[in-house]
Amino acid sequence: MSARDPGVIDCDIHPSVPGIKALLPYMDPVWREAFVLRGIDGLEMQSYPPGAPITCRPDWRESGIKPGTDLGAMQRQSLDPLNTRAAICNVLYGGQVAVSETMGAAICSAINDWLIEHWLDRDPRLRASIVVPAQAPQLAAEEIERRAGDRRFVQVLMPVACEMMLGRSYYWPIWEAAARHGLPIGLHAGSMYRYTPTASGWPSHFLHDYVAQSQTFEDQLLSLVTNGVFAKFPELRVVLIESGVTWLPGFLWRAIKTWRGVRAEVPWVSQSPAEIIRDRVRLTAQPMDAPPDAKSLDRVMNQIGSDQMLLFASDYPHWQFDGDDPLPPGLHPDLIRRMRVDNPLETYPRLKETLQ
């Protein structure tokens, strides 16, 4: 990196909550007592088992330290070597998948306070997504209101698989609040596990669950488009985080074909789904489920049909790449430049405010 390199904007890094004890100072006495007296802890998500290879790159694991809990390690392993100018913290923890609406809300709200004190206040490069209880859209909208004044919160974060398909009117309070405050919705890989991971039930392997999630991203994207969310909320943007990326062209082809055939069912979808998605949806480029050769990857990028959709991300400390370069070979230098700075700035209005 040259000294004049303005640095990269990393759109997906993961500080992790060490345990429920770290969140207790940010809870009201009722919840503080409940977690202690009921002995409730160990709320790591099934979507990222702490010991699983995906959850932390092997050379980033430090013995006795839960991956992602140490700001010093994050600076040493990711922010400094990648020359990160700004990074968006996405916390994944049990509050987002709790079956109890109120417990979920208490944990999520505490996470946002904990994030400010332990991360955002301690490194000026850090920004964050507002963690919300998507189990309870009304409470989620209230949490957005509570945090919107702090311009370091640049996005609203939800798991991709929730209580219902995301186009449903049940979720509209969240979309309304996010759109009003200029906050994109970040849908991150991860599931509340309210339904089986496949339409044919429970697979035997975590690997299968993880791989199948790119399909859940497709389903939710189609739900948002066909249920009219983008028409209803013209300011709303959606960022798909850790989706795999290369599924997108095949998805668009089928979505266009089906829309041409049966668009009369959803008359409010007056543009091709591909146009709506290219305009309103962005994807973090980690992981990039790339073909084995650079030429094929270039072809996939052309099939996506826009150089504005991809956002640079390290997905630290998740294990998505080895060595120093998070990006696979085969991406055009102009595209890389857009992914590193321009696209993130255009996606996140609040980043633009504070970085330019």
Add this chain to the structure above:
Amino acid sequence: MSVTAPELQPESQPSGDIGARLGIIDCDIHPYFKTPRDLDPFLSARWRQYVQEYAYFVCGPYANRGTYPRFSPNTSRRDAWPPGGGLPGSDVGFIREQLLDAFNISHGVLEPLLGGNVARNLDAAAALSTAMNDWQAAAFVDVDSRLRASILVPQDDAEASVKEIEKRAGDWRFAQVQLGSKTSEPLGRRRYWPIFAAAQANGLSIGLHVGGTQSSAPSAGGWPQYYIEDHHVLVHSMQNQAASLILEGVFEAFPRLKVVLIEGGFAWGPTLAWRLDNHWRKMRSEVPQLKRPPSE
């Protein structure tokens, strides 16, 4: 294109009707009943009464139809309705005229999508599978020998399924074992292995047609609201069955088994392979039974 080689002179070129000589094999034709009572001759009195009283009793909100209303009657082309009455796909004469003769089809494989084989009552599923197999043979294959039937099995009852496969295996009228892409559990799970063993032992391929039971939500995110969604989400079941069969080591355990994915699209093939390979490289510790990259 310029033609120089003498053997490619126009007079020696194959005539335009080369297709007429070779014929086409159509691997996906859907037979339907002319009337709801068509199956009666193949059912015992006990199951005739059961169907009258409880219909097929499948997973879903409606007694006699699927969850998501389709976009055309019977999901059929509007010109496919037989002039003599009945549903599209119910009149062999019209199938002959409109499909077999018109497209020079030498063989056509029937794929009944009638739901009986995925009845929740396993005894009903077994009885309806047998009856639908007899019905395909008698009402279609015996009438036009270009057609071939698929062996429907009550897939959630492996023992009964094996019995049904063995009963039909020596009968030339049956071309494959048919399963749906939506099953109660992913197809790689052990409960289905006796079906694969029986198929392999009898030289029958598995035809995996999109659709099946609705015992799980269509998406890991829940229930779509519209047909435009469900139609898209459906093909993911096919991808997951491919992933499950590979990750569980079914093709290692049954090296001669062939699986045909029917009506599930295929543009997803390369991206699924890339994704499986990329993440298998990191997490192969979980699937030691898999000796090669999933894409292979």
